[in-house]
Amino acid sequence: MIQEKDLPKAYKDAMQKLLGEDYKAYIKSLDEKPYVGIRTNLLKLDSDRLKELLDRDFKSVPWVKEGFYFEEERGVLTTPSIKYNKKINSISKNPYYFAGLYYIQEPSAMTPASIAKIKPGDKVLDLCAAPGGKSTQIASYLQGEGLLVTNDFSASRVKALQKNVEVSGIDNVLITNEDPKHLSEVYSEYFDKIIVDAPCSGEGMFRRDSAVFKAYLGRGPESFTGIQVGILNEAAKMLKPGGTLVYSTCTYSSIEDEGSLISFLENHNDFDIDKITPEFGFEESKQLPGTVRLFPHKLKGEGHFVARLKKQDGKKYIELKEKGKGKNKKKQKPPKLPKELSDFLKKINRKWDYERIFINKDYAYYLPKDALIDKSLHYIRTGLLLGEIKKNRFEPFQALAMNIKSDEWENPLDLSATDERVVKYLKGETIEADDEYSGIRLVCVDGFSLGFVKQNKRSCKNKYYQGWRWV
Numbered sequence: 183m184i185q186e187k188d189l190p191k192a193y194k195d196a197m198q199k200l201l202g203e204d205y206k207a208y209i210k211s212l213d214e215k216p217y218v219g220i221r222t223n224l225l226k227l228d229s230d231r232l233k234e235l236l237d238r239d240f241k242s243v244p245w246v247k248e249g250f251y252f253e254e255e256r257g258v259l260t261t262p263s264i265k266y267n268k269k270i271n272s273i274s275k276n277p278y279y280f281a282g283l284y285y286i287q288e289p290s291a292m293t294p295a296s297i298a299k300i301k302p303g304d305k306v307l308d309l310c311a312a313p314g315g316k317s318t319q320i321a322s323y324l325q326g327e328g329l330l331v332t333n334d335f336s337a338s339r340v341k342a343l344q345k346n347v348e349v350s351g352i353d354n355v356l357i358t359n360e361d362p363k364h365l366s367e368v369y370s371e372y373f374d375k376i377i378v379d380a381p382c383s384g385e386g387m388f389r390r391d392s393a394v395f396k397a398y399l400g401r402g403p404e405s406f407t408g409i410q411v412g413i414l415n416e417a418a419k420m421l422k423p424g425g426t427l428v429y430s431t432c433t434y435s436s437i438e439d440e441g442s443l444i445s446f447l448e449n450h451n452d453f454d455i456d457k458i459t460p461e462f463g464f465e466e467s468k469q470l471p472g473t474v475r476l477f478p479h480k481l482k483g484e485g486h487f488v489a490r491l492k493k494q495d496g497k498k499y500i501e502l503k504e505k506g507k508g509k510n511k512k513k514q515k516p517p518k519l520p521k522e523l524s525d526f527l528k529k530i531n532r533k534w535d536y537e538r539i540f541i542n543k544d545y546a547y548y549l550p551k552d553a554l555i556d557k558s559l560h561y562i563r564t565g566l567l568l569g570e571i572k573k574n575r576f577e578p579f580q581a582l583a584m585n586i587k588s589d590e591w592e593n594p595l596d597l598s599a600t601d602e603r604v605v606k607y608l609k610g611e612t613i614e615a616d617d618e619y620s621g622i623r624l625v626c627v628d629g630f631s632l633g634f635v636k637q638n639k640r641s642c643k644n645k646y647y648q649g650w651r652w653v
């Protein structure tokens with residue numbers, strides 16, 4: 183627990199100035215446990231079904247309809263429903279979590295994507311995306327239509343982003359590991375919505391993460407503003423006229439919040455603040471009306487700052503194609519698919535658009551529809567990674583399994599969460615099926631896909647991705 187005496191003087195002074203008589207209530211809130219939230223993955227199910235499966239009537243996060251508080255007693259991660267199995271003892275060690283049915287996310291962190299007005303069909307960029315909280319939420323809102331480009335500058339953090347995108351079953355996605363400067367050279371005025379969840383000093387996360395506090399003592403707010411304004415400048419280039427840009431941080435620092443935004447707006451008079459209604463305990467900024475802070479003494483969540491900007495529709499938007507910018511698009515002739523791959527895809531009851539299948543070094547991808555892909559950028563994923571074409575066979579990958587709905591597979595091995603084979607499977611063990619079969623089969627928990635097995639008679643050789651196993 184952080185106490186007032188541990189806080190740097192400059193920080194206390196700034197908070198007193200910001201909060202006035204609320205300062206004491208804020209300091210008191212530092213003694214309380216942080217809230218734990220979960221958010222339904224709307225790509226896979228709705229919240230009523232999730233509550234049913236987890237056997238809990240969670241309290242809702244007031245400002246995000248698919249967000250819930252995990253425990254009335256905050257931070258206590260005890261088993262929700264599956265009482266039969268003592269090994270399943272936390273919200274992150276639960277078969278439904280492995281099935282990507284929900285994302286664990288701090289309730290305030292659910293705000294930026296929820297106010298970005300994202301609708302199916304939009305092209306959305308999440309510029310500072312790892313580990314993927316906002317990206318998985320954006321994908322939920324897109325409902326498989328449109329495009330999500332999700333980027334992070336850090337090569338190590340982008341791995342966690344990739345995993346979360348794949349567990350969530352997202353296919354209309356490009357994952358990049360890029361400096362925003364490079365992205366803006368390719369994606370000029372390309373996106374309808376952009377989220378900049380900027381790197382920041384993390385003042386709002388002190389009670390949740392002591393490492394953030396330690397890092398803060400070594401590196402205060404001033405060092406972040408240049409980076410934040412730089413990222414916003416690149417985002418501005420990539421937004422279509424009329425588009426929406428959301429800027430968020432998990433800090434209270436007015437240097438990083440209003441300060442960075444004011445610097446940005448001074449050089450971008452084609453952007454206006456699109457007011458966020460100060461409801462649910464959100465506190466409107468006095469310095470920059472229309473933007474809001476979330477304080478832990480005002481609502482059930484950690485500290486955040488959120489602003490929504492709108493780019494004016496000053497000039498008529500010219501489609502990229504007309505500008506001839508789609509030149510480098512990886513446009514292939516519809517490939518002649520290897521028989522192994524086309525035979526495998528026939529097992530999945532879905533209308534595949536074969537023109538979107540892209541094969542690179544024996545790896546097969548299903549590209550997002552109408553997405554601009556440029557060779558100069560470092561893509562971690564271009565769409566859904568289907569699998570690898572091997573000699574005389576196709577090896578389907580985990581990302582594909584997570585994207586398949588159980589009713590798209592003719593004969594899934596569908597196990598109940600109360601079946602101990604589920605945890606065995608997630609641990610990478612061989613399991614026995616109830617019926618005989620020969621070949622690759624989809625394993626599901628209560629109708630939601632988990633991964634593949636290679637079945638011979640009743641014995642099912644485990645194909646669950648090693649790096650994701652239950653340990």
Ligand SMILES: C[S@@+](CC[C@H](N)C(=O)[O-])C[C@H]1O[C@@H](n2cnc3c(N)ncnc32)[C@H](O)[C@@H]1O
Pocket residue numbers: 291309310311312313314315316317333334335336339360361362379380381382409413
């Ligand atoms: C607050 S975190 C993002 C959290 C994420 N949006 C989520 O909801 O899970 C900020 C991220 O910005 C990334 N970052 C730092 N500098 C960056 C830059 N210049 N361009 C893009 N991303 C950057 C960091 O690696 C970090 O993952």
